Amino acid sequence: MIDPKAQREASGAGLRIGDVAPDFSVRSTVGQVRLSDYRGRWLILFSHPADFTPVCTTEFVALASSADKFEKRDCALMALAVDSLFSHFAWLRMIRDRYDIEVRFPIVEDPTLVIGRAYGMVAPQDNDSATVRTTFFIDPQGVIRAMTCYPANVGRSTPEMLRTLDALQAVDEGPVLAPANWAPGEALLAQPDASLDTVFSAKGQTDWFIREAGRGSRK
Structure with a gap:
C-alpha cells in the first residue's frame, strides 16, 4: 500500500x-x-x-x-x-x-x-x-x-490530455515555454531575457519578452 x-x-x-x-x-x-x-x-x-x-x-x-x-x-x-x-x-x-x-x-x-x-x-x-x-x-x-x-x-478531454503531455515534453527539451493552445509543430516561446539592455534594444514593445524559439516536434 x-x-x-x-x-x-x-x-x-x-x-x-x-x-x-x-x-x-x-x-x-x-x-x-x-x-x-x-x-x-x-x-x-x-x-x-x-x-x-x-x-x-x-x-x-x-x-x-x-x-x-x-x-x-x-x-x-x-x-x-x-x-x-x-x-x-x-x-x-x-x-x-x-x-x-x-x-x-x-x-x-x-x-x-x-x-x-x-x-x-x-x-x-x-x-x-x-x-x-x-x-x-x-x-x-x-x-x-x-x-x-x-x-x-x-x-475529460483525451486530446487535451495528449496536448498537455506534448507541451510538458516539449518544454523539457530546452528553456522554452508553450503558449496558449500550443500543439506539436507550432512555435514555442523563448524565456524572457531579464536584462534592461534587452528591454531597451528590442525593436517592438513586446519583443523582449515574447519571442519565438523554434517549433516543438510533431507527434
Whole structure:
C-alpha cells in the first residue's frame, strides 16, 4: 500500500506541482503494481468516480482507443477508483462486449480511500470519491508536473490530455515555454531575457519578452 510517511506529508495542504508523487503498491487489473516501477517514463494517474457510470465509461473507451498515442509518447496510463478489483473486471468485460475495445492499462482498487486521500483526490472527511475526477501528469523522475480536476458530471478531454503531455515534453527539451493552445509543430516561446539592455534594444514593445524559439516536434 501507500508509504505511510508520504501519506502523512500529503494529507496536509495536498499535493502540488513539483511534489514527488507518493509511492504505493496495490492490486490492479493487471496484477500488483507499484507507482515507483514507472520511473524512467511518463505516467498519467487519474481517478474516476465509480465503475459502471456513464461518463467514466466514455472516458475509458476514449483512452483505450488512444492508448497507442500515449505509448508513442512513452507515457503509461493508470486509473484509480474506490471499487473492488472484481468490479473493475466486470466493468471492463462490459466495455469490451459493448464497445469492442479492451482496456489494458491498469485500474487499481482503493476501497479504503488511502491512495485517494494521499493524493488529495478526496477530502479527509469524505467516505467516497464520487465527486472527484482528478488527473496527475507524473514525469520520469516521479515529479508531478501538471494536475487537472473535473466534476463527476464532466468528462475529460483525451486530446487535451495528449496536448498537455506534448507541451510538458516539449518544454523539457530546452528553456522554452508553450503558449496558449500550443500543439506539436507550432512555435514555442523563448524565456524572457531579464536584462534592461534587452528591454531597451528590442525593436517592438513586446519583443523582449515574447519571442519565438523554434517549433516543438510533431507527434
